[in-house]
Amino acid sequence: MIRVKLKNKLALTGAATMATLFLGLNANAARMDMVDVSNNNGYMSTAEYTSMRNEFGVKAVTVKISEGGTYKDPYAASNIANVQAAGLYINGYHFARYATKAQAIAEADYAGQAAKAAGLPVGAVLATDVEAKEQGILSQATNDRNNAAFMKEIQKFGYRADIYTSGSWANNKMTIKGKTGWVAGYPFVPAGKQWYTNNNAWQWSGSAHFRISYGGFDVSQLYTDYYTAGQKSTVKPTNKDAVKANNQEANKNTSKPSNSAKWVKESKTYALKTAVKLRTGASTASSVIAILPAGTTVKTDQAIIQNGYRWVRQPRFNGYGYLATGPVSNTLEYVKSGAAHTYYTVKYGDSWWSIAQRNGLSMTTLASQNGKTIYTTIYPGQRLVVR
Known part of the structure; x- marks a missing residue:
């Protein structure tokens, strides 16, 4: 974490100036620049992404597209559409299972086709998420070869490539060069320190909370413009005071290891x-x-x-x-x-009460099985699990 004190109105120069300008809200706080979502988060509405932008300063969202060679995230298409409707930059990621070069190429083809079908726009990042047991038993050289093959193949679909992995694996299980890579290091933020500043992004929490969204989310700070379409972000929050307060709260909640997990x-x-x-x-x-x-x-x-x-x-x-x-x-x-689930599509005029009554459920049961509370706003077109 870069700490800068201004004395006697001395001008900042060089790297210190750029770092301070980039940190924006608070030089001692990690920012919530990017959120990644998957089927684990359930259906995410445009309103939820809009709140992330306006009240928390989120600029980009990275959506799970696929995993291995057989799984496509069922929420990818709706997430991509709703993120774009909220005016945020959109990217995707593939959870890697490959252990050979041939498997890496096959998974890249699978991910690229799935991304196209889900509506991920050309030019977005489609990162390979490399952290599974399949890669854990391989040498750094083998992982480097496989990752390079995946990224070369994914570019054929018009997507930009990157690698996501944990801090313990970066430059240990695989090579993550400077000005590349999206590296995870949490659950807590060490006081006075920024991590992985030489990479594209640092995922610093896996349990961030947003006002109208249920559950914890992975959030990352961006150090480059790679995940904002290769350009300086044009996304602007509408409530800067809320962004500052929410950012400080998020950092406070992760400033030390927490043993307060709740069922x-x-x-x-x-x-x-x-x-x-x-x-x-x-x-x-x-x-x-x-x-x-x-x-x-x-x-x-x-x-x-x-x-x-x-x-x-x-x-x-x-x-x-x-x-x-x-x-x-x-x-x-x-x-x-989703085993044996039955879904209901929300219509205009519906409420938690009316849908619950129609399906023989209590409001709290209906909300909880959808990862929400009865105070969460629902929207026409949203799909809810009713069985």
């Missing part, structure tokens, strides 16, 4: 992609009740993010069982959501 209501049905251990508590140190095989349907009533994983609670005949849906960085790695 939230979550009435969902998951189908397991792979075998998962059902435990007596929300910890990998807890005893194993059973190993649930791939294909098992799991109904949950609560969820929590703690100890590096997203955990869900399963009501059982004699209490509860707990299972991880995946690491925090990819919270549905072990499951696929």
Whole structure:
């Protein structure tokens, strides 16, 4: 973190001047320049993105497009359309599963086609998110070769390429050159320090909160214009006082490690992609009740993010069982959501009450199974899970 004190009206020069100007609101605070969203966040409306822009200073959104060679994010198209409608810069990312050059090229073709189908505009960034177990066992040289192959192939679709990874993997598991890369380093912001200033972006929190959006979000600070279409951002918030206050609050909440994670209501049905251990508590140190095989349907009533994983609670005949849906960085790695769901499209004049009554639900149940509260505004065209 660059700290600058002005004494006797001395002019700032060189790098210190540019750093201070770029930090804008507060030289001691990380900014919420960019948000990344995926199916984990559920349906996101234009109003939610507009609030992020006007009240929190968000300039760009990066949307999950695909994963591996078989999964396309079902919310990609609506996210892309609603981000653009809110006047924000739009980008995409692909969660990499490749372990060979041939697989990297195949995944790039899959991601590029999925991005085109979802409406990601030509010229946007389509980053490769490289943090999975498949890459963790490979050498730096092999990951570098595979990442280069993915990025070269993705450019054939008209997209600009980049790499997202964790700080512990950058220049360890793979090479991230200066003025490239989107690097994650959290959950807390060390006082008086900015991280990864030589890269395109620093993801500094995985639990930021926005006023009209439910749940925690990944937020990043931008150091270059790469994620704003290669140009100085023209996105302007309408409430600068709110931006300043919300920015300071976000930094205050992440200024030190937090052990205050809370369980939230979550009435969902998951189908397991792979075998998962059902435990007596929300910890990998807890005893194993059973190993649930791939294909098992799991109904949950609560969820929590703690100890590096997203955990869900399963009501059982004699209490509860707990299972991880995946690491925090990819919270549905072990499951696929939406099993046997029925959806309702919101119409003009609808309310939480009218939709709940029509489908035999309480308002709180309807809201919670959609990752919302009864105080969240719903909009015509929005799809809600009703079964």
